[in-house]
Amino acid sequence: MIPSPFEYERATSVANAIELLSQGGEDSRLLAGGHSLLPLMRLRLARPSLLVDIGRIDDLRYITSEGDHVVVGAMTTHHELADSRELGEACPLLAATARQIGDPQVRHRGTIGGSVAHADPASDLPAALLALDAEIVIEGADGSRSVAAADFFQGPFMSDLRDGELLSAIRVPVTRGGASYLKFQRRAQDWAIVGVAAVVESEGGAISRAAIGLTNMGGTPVRAGAVEEALVGAGDETSIAGAAARVDELDPPPGDDQATPAFRSHLASVLIRRAVASAMA
């Protein structure tokens, strides 16, 4: 309930945030919406020496089009993603996923940058970004770099983000075809037991391309390659179900009190089938 003592600085700009981080040393942490970090601090599971609050850097809060990409600033809240007509048209998966995160309070405080940087395999947005072939834009003392989502997530709560760096934006290609995010959870505000992000392009009732990202099916968000391949050419319920069942070929997912690995795989196949059908509808 009471965090251990820490220092607090409010950054005025991206450059200022990076400078404050470097001054604060390795126990410095960025504070975005606070919905992942603060609960850990309250339980003293996280004990940063310095919090650099980037919540008031308005330059990081935007949704904009750049040719065939949409760029989303890191401090854009889940609510803003869900509420953006522009994003809803250009990248409906991202908006649909954001709409299902947590509860209204969480969506109004939590940010896409904070969620992605936290790299929780049970979070919804990482799987969507994986299915969307998104790029993660990172600022550091030495300038800017960009990493594919597939390379960014490296393990549970581990990413390519290095000490002193700040995740500044997400770049997503404009979506062709339909999309859907479905998750299975016990309570509306829970993390997903399994989540499925699906992007599907089809021609004449048959799938021509599918991208499937999975939430909470491993230590990182997982791209279901075997399922994607099998979905090409599928169209009716039986063929889609057959392709979805190939989720079995992935590395076994984790087990916990809500789902054994076998049940989790089974749920993933059910949800893939439903998400693909929904994306094609």
Add this chain to the structure above:
Amino acid sequence: MATAEKTATRYVGGGVLRKEDPTLLTGQGTFVESITVPGMLHAAFVRSPYGSAEITGVDTSAASAAPGVVAVFSGEDLADEWAAGLPMAWPVTDDIRIPDHWPVAKDTVRHVGEAVAVVVAGTRAQAADAAELVVVDYDERPAVVDIESARADGAPKVHEQYENNDSYTWTLTNGDVDAAFAKADVIVKERYTQPRLIPNAIEPRAVLVRPTPAASDYTVWSTTQIPHIAKVLFALTAGIPESKVRVIAPDVGGGFGSKLNIYAEEIACLVLARRLGAPIKWVAARSEDYVATIHGRDQIQHIELAADAEGKILGYRANIFANMGAYLQLVAPGVPLLGAFLFCGTYGGEAYHFECTGVFTNTTPTDAYRGAGRPEATFAIERAIDTLAREIGVDPAEIRRRNFLPKGEMVQSPGGLAFDSTDYEANLDRALEILDYDAVRAEQAARRSSGSSRLLGVGFSTYVEMCGLAPSQVLGSLNYGAGGWDAATVRMLPTGQAEVVTGTSPHGQGHVTAWSQIAADALGVPYEDVLVLHGDTQVAPHGMNTYGSRSLSVGGIAVHNACGRVVDKARRIAAHLLEVSPEDLEFEAGTFSVKGVPDRTKTIQEVAYAAWTAHALPEGEEPGLTAHHVFDPPNFTFPFGTHICVVEIDTETGEVEIVRYLAVDDCGNVVNPQIVDGQVHGGVAQGIAAALFEEASYAEDGTLETSSMLNYLVPSAAEMPAFELDRTVTPSNSNPMGVKGIGEAGTIASTPAVANAAIDALSHLGITDLEIPLTPLRVWSAIQDAKGGAT
């Protein structure tokens, strides 16, 4: 005053808005956490991370040197402070084992979360920081966390001084049970588990003790349901004269029984305030509440029904094992006894046997949680009677109809109690009519025959519960350590308002509203003119407080009767003023008028003023218009009803979704329909939570695995269906208002309705049993097993 135009307003039964809400909903409530007194220090407790361990050393030196720290104490340091261990007030048998339970452990810890040291510092954060610096050395021992392991041969002993982990065995027998079973055509034998539940009142516990060293007295603000009982037990446990202890329960954010207790932190803060001569405050974190506030349920139940070929029940056997946790909290041994009379539900029969064994384990102690013993009993009988229906091939509604106790008053139940008023069949009929039962069954059949992956099921719970605790003599016969009465004082103020002083201690129920309705009607004053005082032992000196759905049917009756005494006295004074005899007066809507001379009147407000000035009172009449009443009920009240749950089960995921939830309750006469509906909503939600979501689990070493709301699944409104509510009204004869309790009925009724519905949905697959909570994994696995592993 325009008395002639005054109409006889009836507040009781009407839909007045709650008086409490403007204050609470605008954040102007006064909770313990928000009270600050000068010089206040903050306590933080160091707690055991082990389920079972010997304390081999406590090093407080680093913590003592930390910023802001005033003092650090181990259990050994405080050993001489306690006059007694934490109290246990319900020794249900003569040979019950009652272990010492020290507020801060001296040498042994027996559950995770047991306090081993306490830090006192200038701020809450300083206390929390320093608590981390207390170094406790433990010698860990094997733990035992579940009932059956604790009763196995060679199980680790929770208390070394006893030969095993049993605390007591209590039995109850009515009639010749063996004979009933010997002649039965059908015998149903079932085993059910009642998961351990964590109460989760919205306000975590907190306590603030302010000493007045010069006067040797203590004011204790606590998040308690029982300020009056606490006052007695604080005094006895801390060794302070009762007259020197004042207990205040300010606004309290829910309890559900979890604040019907005497806790280590309350006593510890009291003795720390005495030792340090300074005010001491402690506020629990939610995670601390999870290990240091009582849990509920946690039983294993064996129930047997003996029935004839038509399904008419002849006899009952219930043998249950109740997990007490590591120690016996205030009324824990008695909790199963509150269910002991209800394993036969609303049904008849010739014979009944009940047996309960309380078992120690290395877990947080259990105690009364909303329904306390009655949800467990109701679950068992309502599940078992469905099994009986399946065995003889009749509809679950029909099996209940065949077994209902008759309509009547003081109806003898096989469990041994006389139910105040019964009319079960009419209540069931009402529910079936609202449900459109035949249509639901037709839809169920259609889904099954079409091979739908969304199966439908209907579940019943035709419950009865016993509440309105309780006739003091009956409590005495059960070895309970207190009475069951409650008290009220009603005062008319000189300017015409009424003050009602109640011994109940509301913590969300709405007593201020309901007591105002009762008093306004009885005194004939406006609802707005009634002030209800409660929760401070110096303001309301007499009371037995709030638990067991007792407040209205005991404390509310005391208010009603005290008002009657005020009116009696007012009548005498009014008669004197009007120069007639009291019998010549009529009293209506607050006005006394002379029979046959309606323009000769005195209002009760005028009488109140006259009683205050005392210029012209009848001979021998005392000044003032005040009366006191203590009501000791002649019987419990026995609310009943029919709850019907309709579920859809997604056979692909195992998810159980409640598509309809219908509750037709009968709590006798209703004082405030909105409050009753709210109690049913909340109660049903908690019962659904037990059926679908909540289950505290322990690792074998005694670690509470479900240590936060992340994985202890308290549902939200989003997981609840829209409730369909209706009522029948069968007035109680246990009190003059004909009221029964409603605070726990929803929780008692709902869990088996949901479980029965899920089993009903899957019964055609051969599934006859599902453990609660009905997690998707459990339900999906049961479907897989039933299908022989095919997906």
